[in-house]
Amino acid sequence: MSVEQLVADICRGAKKASRTLASISTDQKNAVLLDLAQALLKNQKEIQAANQGDVEKAREAGLTNAMIDRLTLSDKVIQSMVDGLKEVAALPDPVGEVTSMWKRPNGLLVGKQRIPLGVIGFIYESRPNVTVDAAALCLKSGNTVVLKGGKESLDSNLALTEIIGQVLMDHGLPKACVQAIPTTDRAATSALLAQDETLDVIIPRGGEGLIRFVAENAKMPVLKHYKGVCHVYVDETADHDMALAISVNAKCDRPAVCNAMETLLVNQKEADAFIPRAAKAFTGQGVELRGCPLTCALAPQAKPASEEDWSTEYNDLILSVKVVEDMDAALDHINHYGSQHTEAIVTKDYARSRKFIDQADSSVVLVNASTRFNDGGQLGLGAEIGISTSKLHAFGPMGLSELTTLKFVVFGEGQVRN
Amino acid sequence: MSVEQLVADICRGAKKASRTLASISTDQKNAVLLDLAQALLKNQKEIQAANQGDVEKAREAGLTNAMIDRLTLSDKVIQSMVDGLKEVAALPDPVGEVTSMWKRPNGLLVGKQRIPLGVIGFIYESRPNVTVDAAALCLKSGNTVVLKGGKESLDSNLALTEIIGQVLMDHGLPKACVQAIPTTDRAATSALLAQDETLDVIIPRGGEGLIRFVAENAKMPVLKHYKGVCHVYVDETADHDMALAISVNAKCDRPAVCNAMETLLVNQKEADAFIPRAAKAFTGQGVELRGCPLTCALAPQAKPASEEDWSTEYNDLILSVKVVEDMDAALDHINHYGSQHTEAIVTKDYARSRKFIDQADSSVVLVNASTRFNDGGQLGLGAEIGISTSKLHAFGPMGLSELTTLKFVVFGEGQVRN
Known part of the structure; x- marks a missing residue:
């Protein structure tokens, strides 16, 4: 299968799963997050073995100590992922919230209700712990996610998404709710940016070069920030x-x-x-x-x-x-x-x-x-998936609410328009 | 000057003017809208003379009666523009609204405040009255606007924006707050879609072909709807x-x-x-x-x-x-x-x-x-600039609020982060 077909298949799977994920209960989402926290601890050795392989390849490739440090899933980093999952489970579920409701002169009751965006493409550089952080925020906000991590952390990311997939299936949910693209082929990024039929938004996190590449090539909306001066x-x-x-x-x-x-x-x-x-x-x-x-x-x-x-x-x-x-x-x-x-x-x-x-x-x-x-944490949004410095959809830190949108809901008693 | 340079200059002017427009008072914006309503009535003959030229060219080009009807600025259509301006003046100003505010444990007061998006590119097909409707919504929401209307209505659009510019200047505001691109050259649309340094968003209104062209070629975010099934x-x-x-x-x-x-x-x-x-x-x-x-x-x-x-x-x-x-x-x-x-x-x-x-x-x-x-009117948003069927930023009818975004404002007493 070509990389383009592989990526398209993954995204179609994510789209299909998004229908299921959008309508499960808050309790069910929280149970997945908390079980995932347990599963990370239970599978810690396996995760660290996969990560060790990534770290060795990175050393051979001559990456700096700072970069290897970011890549390493130490006991402390795994604990931080576990704590992060518990924090996201404790946050209010944004989906279903009716943010306002008003009555029209003809008696129609009109409200705005939060719904997931659908499918999120998330492109990030070498920290593999972001895999779990991003998956947790997407799950809690009812979105499926397609993850494209840095090539240095591929095996770590696949080990983590394998565990996430197992927990999802244990709860009767599609594995396709959280998927990592299983290749270091650079063509996968371009292929991902072309999936505007299935991905609702792309969020890139990393250096300015990566973010500009995504912004210039993505066919779907992008939530990004370039730099902080x-x-x-x-x-x-x-x-x-x-x-x-x-x-x-x-x-x-x-x-x-x-x-x-x-x-x-x-x-x-x-x-x-x-x-x-x-x-x-x-x-x-x-x-x-x-x-x-x-x-x-x-x-x-x-x-x-x-x-x-x-x-x-x-x-x-x-x-x-x-x-x-x-x-x-x-x-x-x-x-x-x-x-x-x-x-x-x-x-x-x-x-x-x-x-x-x-x-x-x-x-x-x-x-x-x-x-x-x-x-996001300091301003009271809970965890954040990034900071937006462009004004459309979100401006500033993006928490769970920013991974949702609002639809109009209207309650009538037979009204027609004259 | 090339079409590309012309369009880039217009957009730069709009960007510069957006700084001024973002911070004027609601009273000033409403005064402009109400004076514009008067000016349309005062200059009705002149507007209709320009429109008559467009209508004659359209007849010669063999446009259908339905299209010519849409193109014609009859007394009734001019009155509807006047009424529309008064309605927009009567709507609440979204800019400056603080939609929520909360206190953090360290005493910081954190709020979200509405601000204009900045510069809006608006691309539409042949109804010239949309020129005034769109300008009114953009002005009231503190955004400058670059208008690219249909080629059949160019002279009508230029006559209308000339009057708008005169009213803006009478109020000490830059004419560049509302500009129409003064050419029927098709290259102008492509040039407009490349101005991502100056335009914050593009809103296309028209047939599915136009909207797909805009969505596929715009470098900046697009608020659009394809069709209503x-x-x-x-x-x-x-x-x-x-x-x-x-x-x-x-x-x-x-x-x-x-x-x-x-x-x-x-x-x-x-x-x-x-x-x-x-x-x-x-x-x-x-x-x-x-x-x-x-x-x-x-x-x-x-x-x-x-x-x-x-x-x-x-x-x-x-x-x-x-x-x-x-x-x-x-x-x-x-x-x-x-x-x-x-x-x-x-x-x-x-x-x-x-x-x-x-x-x-x-x-x-x-x-x-x-x-x-x-x-937008039926659901209680006041006038609408379009309907979005994509989920980012706005989903459904877009009124004045959807032409704004929210920034975070933080009130401290010397707090630093530990």
């Missing part, structure tokens, strides 16, 4: 202690993630006092500073920033710093160089806090809080 | 009078529109009594019947339906009729042949009404009411 703006009148705590947290807590701050914007009235103090704190944390001319004058350890710095996601202990004339200049900078991901203002001013909230064109806008809170 | 299912125990009234209304009220019924499904227990009576009523309304073998036996005036009939949108006084064993068979038929548009059940049974609501996989599902209610 997040800003903290220290406003005129900001409390400097608060501004410093938020900035340092936003940059240094986990510099490699998408919600870390990349650029600090400082109102010119605060620059003289704030920049030397902040520079000292950042340097103490090992952060390399790249500044505008005013910043470099106030913080001699800063190197001059290039034009490119303002739109770079460093994912590292590097920070660009710019002094701005006022909040309008900060907003202009953000909306020009930013990535519509996360922006924070530190201010004591009521009117400017409201204006910043309204005019910063990003998926999450915060007043007096760290950019690091742009995360 | 809508069903009414007459359940076991249904009230026959109600079932007949709903069926006749669903088929005959306006057979050419997408929410008209195309297939009537009748439970076998009701068929003997219901089908002859319904057939007589439909024949009396001039409806041609195409039936399954059982239907043809019960209603001799029915011709045998072909396999193709079950998935055909007739847009005409033709109806396919099928006797089904039970509701599961009706649901299987709907989910196999339907278009995820609109389905209705007529029933007295509580459990089956709930199951039909849950399992009919369509954007609008009705109990004991006509399919003709799938319409």
Whole structure:
């Protein structure tokens, strides 16, 4: 069978199974998730044996230690998958929720009811634990899923989906609810992106190259985020202690993630006092500073920033710093160089806090809080399947609700239209 | 300038203007809409002169009378545009609405706030009044719009957008908030579909060929519906009078529109009594019947339906009729042949009404009411810009809210992430 036929068959199976999965009870879904948690623990040795094979091939192929670390299903990572399954089981089931209902003058009762999207294609790079996380979120939201993981983790992913399939069948559900594409052939990704008859949406997670490839080639809708060039703006009148705590947290807590701050914007009235103090704190944390001319004058350890710095996601202990004339200049900078991901203002001013909230064109806008809170768990959505920085369907962290849509339901007593 | 450059320039202008439009007040938007209503009346002669040119060219080109009728901006059609503008002005402004807000254990207040999508590309066929309807909905929802109308109505569309631009400028707003592409060159449509840097979404409205072309070629998200193959299912125990009234209304009220019924499904227990009576009523309304073998036996005036009939949108006084064993068979038929548009059940049974609501996989599902209610105005959304039959972002009629998205807003007091 060709790769194209293989992928098409898998997707057709997922489509067929989606009818079944859309209508099972919450109790049944939770039972599957909790049994799967047990099955992972019971089959831990088998999973780790398959994973060991992937790790050895990765070593032979010369992957970096950091990449091998991400690939490894240690006891701790398996426990985190187990905990994740229990957390998703504990979350409310979005399917069937009627989010609003109203009565029309003719007596019709009109409501909007949540339904699954149907079939989700999920493309991700090397972490195999994402296989279980994604399967859990898709199952709980009533969607079947076709998984295309990184080639380095194929055997791990197949071992995990085999266990998931067994648990599904134990509960009388089709194995096709969760499937991994069993090949490292690169043509499988292109084949997957052509299945618009069966896949309702594609969610890519990984590097910018992968995401652009998916966005440009997918025939179906894509939920994606490219990068996080997040800003903290220290406003005129900001409390400097608060501004410093938020900035340092936003940059240094986990510099490699998408919600870390990349650029600090400082109102010119605060620059003289704030920049030397902040520079000292950042340097103490090992952060390399790249500044505008005013910043470099106030913080001699800063190197001059290039034009490119303002739109770079460093994912590292590097920070660009710019002094701005006022909040309008900060907003202009953000909306020009930013990535519509996360922006924070530190201010004591009521009117400017409201204006910043309204005019910063990003998926999450915060007043007096760290950019690091742009995360489904932190914002109270439960687990997340990704963050969207495009506006259609979902903008910001995507939890279970974002894997559903709303249909209209209408209750009548014989009404006809005149 | 090439068509590609022209289109790219127009879209860049729309993007720039979208920053301004996103943050103006509701009062200002309503003032523009109401002044535009006045301006249409004041410039009625000028509009009709431009339209007359389009109509003459259409006659020379041999367009049908029905098409010329759709193209003509009669006094009545202009009045309907004026009324439409007043209606949109009277609708609540979706922008800025906070749809929900919750408190996190660390004290963060997290909410979701409605914002415009940004720039909308709108591609439509020959009705020039849609120019004003679409512009009004986009303006009210804070979006700028790039309009690509049918080639037959170019001069009408340009006359209308010229007046809209004048009113915008009178209010200190950029003319680029509403622009029509001033060419009949077919390359303009392809050029528009490539502007994914500036357009946030494309909404096509017209025949299935146009919509497929847009869906297959657009680089940005598309909100679309292909066709409406809508069903009414007459359940076991249904009230026959109600079932007949709903069926006749669903088929005959306006057979050419997408929410008209195309297939009537009748439970076998009701068929003997219901089908002859319904057939007589439909024949009396001039409806041609195409039936399954059982239907043809019960209603001799029915011709045998072909396999193709079950998935055909007739847009005409033709109806396919099928006797089904039970509701599961009706649901299987709907989910196999339907278009995820609109389905209705007529029933007295509580459990089956709930199951039909849950399992009919369509954007609008009705109990004991006509399919003709799938319409933004009828369901209480106010005016609509179209109906979506794909599930991402919007499913069903799209009103002002569906031209917006939600961003997260977070109010803190200095919180950082640990």
